[in-house]
Amino acid sequence: MTQMNITGKKEMMRVAIIANSKYQSRRIAAKLFAILKDDPDFYLSKKNPHVVISIGGDGMLLSAFHKYERELSHVRFVGVHTGHLGFYTDYRDFEIDELIENLRKDTGEKVSYPILKVKITLDNGREIKSLALNEATVKRIEKTMVADVIINHVKFERFRGDGISVSTPTGSTAYNKSLGGAVLHPTIEALQLTEISSLNNRVFRTLGSSVIVPKKDKIEVIPKRLGSYTISVDNSTLHCKNVAKIEYCINSEKISFVATPSHTSFWERVKDAFIGDLDS
Ligand code: NAD
Numbered sequence: 001m002t003q004m005n006i007t008g009k010k011e012m013m014r015v016a017i018i019a020n021s022k023y024q025s026r027r028i029a030a031k032l033f034a035i036l037k038d039d040p041d042f043y044l045s046k047k048n049p050h051v052v053i054s055i056g057g058d059g060m061l062l063s064a065f066h067k068y069e070r071e072l073s074h075v076r077f078v079g080v081h082t083g084h085l086g087f088y089t090d091y092r093d094f095e096i097d098e099l100i101e102n103l104r105k106d107t108g109e110k111v112s113y114p115i116l117k118v119k120i121t122l123d124n125g126r127e128i129k130s131l132a133l134n135e136a137t138v139k140r141i142e143k144t145m146v147a148d149v150i151i152n153h154v155k156f157e158r159f160r161g162d163g164i165s166v167s168t169p170t171g172s173t174a175y176n177k178s179l180g181g182a183v184l185h186p187t188i189e190a191l192q193l194t195e196i197s198s199l200n201n202r203v204f205r206t207l208g209s210s211v212i213v214p215k216k217d218k219i220e221v222i223p224k225r226l227g228s229y230t231i232s233v234d235n236s237t238l239h240c241k242n243v244a245k246i247e248y249c250i251n252s253e254k255i256s257f258v259a260t261p262s263h264t265s266f267w268e269r270v271k272d273a274f275i276g277d278l279d280s
Contacts, residue, residue: 013103015042016049018064020056024082028093029055032100041104048074051103051258054089055080058174061088062234065133065255072253076110078103078260087173087269088133090260102260109259113186114215116168117251120231123242130233131251134171138221138246139163139196139230149193149206150220151213157206161198163230164221166191166248173270181210185266189215189250219248 015036019029032053036042052075054064061079068075079089080099091099116132130136139145145163149156167176172184172192181194194210213219223229223243231238231246264272 012041012043013051013106014045014049015103016046016052016068017044018046018052018054018060018067020060020063022056022082024093025055025060028080028082028096032096035096035100039100050074051076051078051106053078053080053099055082055093057081057083058086058088059235061086062133066131066234066236069131072115072255076256076258078258084273087170087273088257090257090263098262103258106258110256111259111263112254112256113170114168114189115251115253115255116166116171116191117249118166118233119247120238120240120243121245121247122240123226123244128238128240132171132233133168133255134174134234135165135167135176136231136233136246136248137163137165137175137196138223138243139232140223140225140227141230142227143225144199145229146224148220148222148224150222151193151211152217156211158204158224159195159198159206159221160204161195161206163196165194165196166219167194173273176210177274179210182212183270184212191217191219191248191250193219193248215250217249221246221248 017029017032019025036044052064052068054061080091081089082093118130118136120128139162144160147159149159165176169184169186169188176194179194181192190212192210192212198206222245226242229240229243231240
């Protein structure tokens, strides 16, 4: 529970608690708050926390990530799920006492996963930069999206269809999977480009399958038509006019989670979420 400061002295663990608006999440947040506020090992603070406890589901963890995305070098996250076990949540709502005990024994160990860096350049030169924990998608709503896809400076294909998704390894089980993309173990440092309803016929041709690019490679999408594009980054959406280019690469900093002794393996989570009990 104690953190070392630069002088080597131990300091209290600064904890931020954030929860979604569901009754059960607010109840768990209130319980945690009541326990930690009088505990000499912990200091509750939304500012500059060592650990962010997100209470809700994967969506809440995405929001917690974006709230603290500028503090990734020193923040670790813990997810408490108030529904089924999620992909970013290690604890269920009835395991709060276990969570507190594990934080008390914490020695600063972490599990870190790659995140995506996105840069959108508009026709007027304006740049919008963002980080994604799951994925970034670009879609053209009114008409077919036509865009050149460039992978590591190779003009790879001219895409025609609804849009393109670029996901992180941990995001591979989210929207990417619904689009037919592969599930990637989060220790693999790679990005996955997945098509959203591509047009494929005798005239128009794309690869058709998703593409997994390694850490050092950059993906660029260059829309070929003026107009409105809808760009989503995790759980937020932007509507941009006249997008000149979108660049994607793996961010230099990762997201870190508090290493949990009873951490559910990635494959167990995938099985639990998508396959279920084999004996039923
Ligand atoms: P939400 O809360 O409705 O989340 C949608 C579902 O995605 C939830 O069941 C959530 O548990 C699950 N999810 C989120 N991250 C996941 C992950 N990494 N692996 C497996 N499942 C995951 O909506 P939201 O809070 O706005 O979440 C945004 C996310 O929803 C986006 O990042 C995107 O991945 C996902 N999404 C999925 C689809 C789809 O599958 N067709 C469409 C839009 C968005």
